[in-house]
Amino acid sequence: MAKPKRGDVVELVVDDLAFGGDGVGRAGGYVVFVRGGLPGDRLRVRMTEARARFGRAVVEAVLTPSPDRVEAPCPYFGRCGGCRLQHLAYPAQLALKERQVRETLTRLGGLPPFELRPIVPAPAPYGYRNKMEFTVGAGPAPYLGLHEAERYDVVLDIERCLLQSETMNALLAELQHQVRQRGLSVWDPATERGLLRFVAVREGQRTGEAMVNVVASAADVETLVPVAEALRARVPATTSVVLNVNDTKSSVAVGSEEHLLLGRDHITERLADVAFRVSAASFFQTNTVQAERLFALVAEACALTGGETVLDLYAGTGAISLLLARRARHVYGIELAPAAVADAVRNAQANAITNCTFLTGEVRHALPTLAADGVRPEVVVADPPRAGFHPKALGALAGLGPARIVYVSCNPSTLARDLGDLCRQGYRLDWVQPVDMFPQTPHIEAVARLTRA
Numbered sequence: 523m524a525k526p527k528r529g530d531v532v533e534l535v536v537d538d539l540a541f542g543g544d545g546v547g548r549a550g551g552y553v554v555f556v557r558g559g560l561p562g563d564r565l566r567v568r569m570t571e572a573r574a575r576f577g578r579a580v581v582e583a584v585l586t587p588s589p590d591r592v593e594a595p596c597p598y599f600g601r602c603g604g605c606r607l608q609h610l611a612y613p614a615q616l617a618l619k620e621r622q623v624r625e626t627l628t629r630l631g632g633l634p635p636f637e638l639r640p641i642v643p644a645p646a647p648y649g650y651r652n653k654m655e656f657t658v659g660a661g662p663a664p665y666l667g668l669h670e671a672e673r674y675d676v677v678l679d680i681e682r683c684l685l686q687s688e689t690m691n692a693l694l695a696e697l698q699h700q701v702r703q704r705g706l707s708v709w710d711p712a713t714e715r716g717l718l719r720f721v722a723v724r725e726g727q728r729t730g731e732a733m734v735n736v737v738a739s740a741a742d743v744e745t746l747v748p749v750a751e752a753l754r755a756r757v758p759a760t761t762s763v764v765l766n767v768n769d770t771k772s773s774v775a776v777g778s779e780e781h782l783l784l785g786r787d788h789i790t791e792r793l794a795d796v797a798f799r800v801s802a803a804s805f806f807q808t809n810t811v812q813a814e815r816l817f818a819l820v821a822e823a824c825a826l827t828g829g830e831t832v833l834d835l836y837a838g839t840g841a842i843s844l845l846l847a848r849r850a851r852h853v854y855g856i857e858l859a860p861a862a863v864a865d866a867v868r869n870a871q872a873n874a875i876t877n878c879t880f881l882t883g884e885v886r887h888a889l890p891t892l893a894a895d896g897v898r899p900e901v902v903v904a905d906p907p908r909a910g911f912h913p914k915a916l917g918a919l920a921g922l923g924p925a926r927i928v929y930v931s932c933n934p935s936t937l938a939r940d941l942g943d944l945c946r947q948g949y950r951l952d953w954v955q956p957v958d959m960f961p962q963t964p965h966i967e968a969v970a971r972l973t974r975a
Contacts, residue, residue, distance in 0.1 A: 840866030
């Protein structure tokens with residue numbers, strides 16, 4: 523069979539899923555990535571791209587469905603760029619993610635045999651997100667929405683999202699109503715005119731407090747205060763409504779200045795026995811319930827007895843540091859973003875935790891400095907970004923020689939690379955535990971524990 527060309531319609535069987543959630547099939551040996559395809563599907567597809575080694579296609583017809591194919595409950599599925607796996611039964615999602623972790627670590631890491639623990643499922647595959655960000659679209663009437671799949675320039679009108687709670691959906695609905703009823707203007711990037719740009723909705727799932735962050739092009743407090751009052755009238759849980767001003771060309775949902783429209787400038791959330799102050803610009807784990815489970819796994823892996831010095835690398839707003847502090851002698855948290863460090867310090871003070879020190883800086887520079895100051899950690903916890911460790915940071919970590927390293931990862935590929943490097947520098951991989959933090963999406967979280975050999 524000749525290699526298919528763009529626009530050709532071919533039949534194929536999907537036998538795997540790629541990391542982004544696309545099905546992987548073959549047309550006469552030629553690899554084709556199919557958006558919406560599932561392992562076990564026999565499909566008729568139309569080629570949208572044909573490169574030398576692989577192509578991409580969209581589904582024209584499902585000829586024989588996969589036994590794991592289900593009806594996606596969301597009316598926007600397939601058009602919205604958020605969820606990619608709603609049409610895959612949840613047990614099959616879990617099996618897929620667990621297998622991807624195993625295969626990636628084995629193939630890319632060159633690791634000796636290790637224990638892969640069964641993936642931790644989410645108790646709620648829907649309604650789990652405590653934060654959602656919506657773009658304000660113009661249209662015939664203004665609306666709030668999410669970007670279409672593969673189209674950042676197109677915003678899909680969303681009435682409700684199944685990944686957020688009913689409280690957050692009620693806030694979304696009232697915002698839609700207020701924007702339309704009041705005829706508020708929408709930012710146009712071409713003309714650089716209009717007021718509304720983005721809206722972020724947050725909820726403390728343990729406290730019931732809700733926040734709305736309106737991102738606009740100007741500090742038009744007078745126009746937006748009545749909107750905030752209407753939100754609280756409709757949703758009494760509304761504890762905070764703030765306005766962030768972004769008057770730049772940059773299409774980001776953060777601002778250079780913030781104005782309080784209603785209530786206070788933050789909400790609170792709890793993880794285990796620690797309370798966290800969450801402001802509009804704060805990073806906080808998006809799935810509260812699974813974050814508690816993830817951090818419990820981290821605590822188990824640390825095996826603290828109370829006398830250890832702990833380093834928390836890429837500490838963010840200090841969640842792991844503060845949750846471990848009551849089990850350790852002292853915790854040092856290292857984080858690059860000054861705003862996150864400020865949040866971490868505030869959270870420590872609010873919880874009367876005095877044995878945490880938070881440092882601003884890059885891990886690769888901070889580790890040698892701590893070593894020079896005589897800090898000798900028994901345990902190191904690391905939760906790096908998707909790119910994983912900088913090579914110099916990983917070398918500095920191995921040079922410190924902690925007895926245990928607990929690595930939290932959101933990217934199996936860079937996890938495999940870094941675990942392989944640590945094993946070559948004198949560490950043994952004890953176990954890896956996948957955690958499903960984001961059901962209906964291809965994202966995979968994992969915790970790995972290493973001990974010094």
